[in-house]
Amino acid sequence: MKDKYLIIGPLYDFLSFIYSFNQINKCKTSMHDRIKPDSKVLFAGVGHGIDAIAAAELGAEVTVVDLSATMLKKFNKGIAKKEFKHPIRQLHKNILHVDEFSTYDMVFANFFLNLFSEKNLIQVLGHLTNLAKKGGLVAIGDWVPPRGNMIAKFFQILYWRIADIIFWVMANNELHPFYDYQKIMKDLGLEVKKVKYFRVLFDERYCSILGQKA
Numbered sequence: 407m408k409d410k411y412l413i414i415g416p417l418y419d420f421l422s423f424i425y426s427f428n429q430i431n432k433c434k435t436s437m438h439d440r441i442k443p444d445s446k447v448l449f450a451g452v453g454h455g456i457d458a459i460a461a462a463e464l465g466a467e468v469t470v471v472d473l474s475a476t477m478l479k480k481f482n483k484g485i486a487k488k489e490f491k492h493p494i495r496q497l498h499k500n501i502l503h504v505d506e507f508s509t510y511d512m513v514f515a516n517f518f519l520n521l522f523s524e525k526n527l528i529q530v531l532g533h534l535t536n537l538a539k540k541g542g543l544v545a546i547g548d549w550v551p552p553r554g555n556m557i558a559k560f561f562q563i564l565y566w567r568i569a570d571i572i573f574w575v576m577a578n579n580e581l582h583p584f585y586d587y588q589k590i591m592k593d594l595g596l597e598v599k600k601v602k603y604f605r606v607l608f609d610e611r612y613c614s615i616l617g618q619k620a
């Protein structure tokens with residue numbers, strides 16, 4: 407299968423750092439206070455994986471999944487020379503082909519779900535929820551739908567579209583809509599326990615949402 411991140415993959419974290427003034431990285435690790443040593447944690451579409459590495463540094467048993475060999479190569483550069491209590495397990499496959507149901511204490515989907523059409527997003531998030539244990543947590547880091555007055559919304563949409571178009575051209579991703587993740591999580595039976603927001607310039611652009619499986 408073609409690696410969509412072959413060209414832009416190596417630059418992904420650098421571009422996200424510049425574009426978000428490091429707010430994306432803060433967002434991705436903002437629920438790490440819920441990670442306990444030896445807990446089983448999964449990262450779907452891990453990319454370069456600063457969030458997964460931070461979880462392994464907390465002593466969690468981390469599994470990462472990604473379709474892109476380019477992204478996993480960058481991930482492996484990030485963990486070279488690092489030692490963890492539990493070695494990180496890597497799966498180079500489609501997340502939908504991971505069938506370890508009811509296995510994980512915490513499942514992360516950071517800047518991953520917006521890649522999918524709404525129909526597929528519901529399927530993927532439903533699948534991630536099934537991978538979590540009963541009472542387990544699902545954390546989503548992603549974009550906040552535009553809010554505020556018309557001018558604020560205009561600039562939020564413009565800011566978003568810049569990234570959207572770059573990834574459409576470079577990675578052949580779909581042009582993504584904004585999603586109301588909290589609603590979708592509730593529809594899938596997750597209880598929203600906490601939401602943290604991250605600002606860039608005048609507005610909240612990103613959020614991390616923590617859901618719990620009943």
Ligand SMILES: C[S@@+](CC[C@H](N)C(=O)[O-])C[C@H]1O[C@@H](n2cnc3c(N)ncnc32)[C@H](O)[C@@H]1O
Pocket residue numbers: 411434450451452453454455471472473474477499500501502515516517518521
């Ligand atoms: C936008 S990047 C985000 C990477 C990382 N989570 C972050 O926040 O920096 C999306 C990642 O998901 C991976 N991906 C896309 N579809 C996937 C799928 N069906 N299964 C597993 N990984 C997938 C891509 O290869 C890419 O590394």
